[in-house]
Amino acid sequence: MVTKCVNCPLARKPLFKPMSRDELAYMQRFKVGELVVDPRTSLLMEGSNSPQLYTTLRGMGLRYKTLPSGRRHVIGFVFPGDFIGLQAGVMGEMEHSVEASTSMTLCVFDRAEFWNFLKLRTDRAFDVIWLSAVEEHFLGEALATVGQRTAVEKVAWALVRFYRRGKMLHMVEHGSMPLPYKQQDLADALGLSLVHTNKTLAKLRDRQLANWSDGILSVHDVDRLAALAQDDGSEVVTRPLL
Amino acid sequence: MVTKCVNCPLARKPLFKPMSRDELAYMQRFKVGELVVDPRTSLLMEGSNSPQLYTTLRGMGLRYKTLPSGRRHVIGFVFPGDFIGLQAGVMGEMEHSVEASTSMTLCVFDRAEFWNFLKLRTDRAFDVIWLSAVEEHFLGEALATVGQRTAVEKVAWALVRFYRRGKMLHMVEHGSMPLPYKQQDLADALGLSLVHTNKTLAKLRDRQLANWSDGILSVHDVDRLAALAQDDGSEVVTRPLL
């Protein structure tokens, strides 16, 4: 059973800019279907040229790049509401891969149709520009993190990101949220080795700052964790949903 | 004497998508003037809210973020033709600073006017989306570099970037181009210490791979340098000019 845009469960989350019933109904015209994938499935491959654009409806995944040497760098983590495939849509081909970490459900939009849509609704085109700018901002933060922060700061920074994002998506209950990634994924995102990431996580656990085990992240005091992470920027901005 | 868009010296460089005389003339309507700054001048500050958008006409600069600890990370280097200020334009305020490394001349566009412009010319709005996507791509590469490459690979990677970009801008003559940055700038971009960056540059010089001294970068064999850098992607894509 395919979810109708009007009933989109994401639109109600605080992370997103409110959408009118009309807007949601209008989106429906471009949704050509839903894609359901199992964990560990590749959604988009580096160098591929997918004719589709997706919005994550359920589940989580990650974006990564592979170097010629075989090493992998995780560029970012995909959460519900994230828009995927814009780069391929614009640049002709993907420059990074996207893989499902959990089982995922994605809203599928037709690429060609989508461009027409943006031409008609210039306000939505601005939303896309806005999203790009936010993503750029995030990547800048990540770059500074990987480049300048120490291991503890890096891990703390990442957990704070996860937690804040989770909160805006109503995924947090009693200070805990699901975080279905492997330690290796986090290590590859922060430029740390698996072993050191593991030991750093243990350190945060010992200090009662954050506990990530069995796919559940628990944070008692986000602000204390953020302070440790040298993280000043606090609030997550509400973003448009596509 | 202000340069007229029709005579824009950048439009002829191979880096940019060809623009018709009409298009150039049209751009003129949104250019409200030129800004000339001395080296070491801050163009935009983190947290500021500039009402202007710029395109770099002459000179070079860099973008950077400062962490609460005081450490600085250089997000990227500004070359002629680069568009500056979109983030502030879209998100309300800058999340990184931009500083001039050499004396710079910038074409100034009025922000409010610019939005109207995009509404009228949807093709130009796509250009902006396209630019964002390319920038995102670059940041992804940089992230993977800082996260996964060794010191030699990092420095080689950066020099290859500079060189390729320079070539597309006709800045290279006899294998050499101006590169008016400090070693500290490169160090802060790659997440390396100044000392180690210096020693790594010396190593590349010894191996006859690249020589960057006195603000001049000389590369004998880009491909060999790129191979060392674990860099597969080769050509620089032509981009729209704003």
Next chain:
DNA sequence: CGCTAAATTGAGCCGAATCAAAAGTCGTGG
């Protein structure tokens, strides 16, 4: 129960950081 993948833990090593100091560069003023 054996098999495979993920998380842990310990030991030793190395790439890059830090510390320290010298040497080259350049503008400025006496």
Next chain:
DNA sequence: CCACGACTTTTGATTCGGCTCAATTTAGCG
């Protein structure tokens, strides 16, 4: 014209954060 100060580049010595190697434990799962 030279001396002075401020900055950048270079070089050497030493230290350490995080990596690699290696082995063990824990957690599903057919």
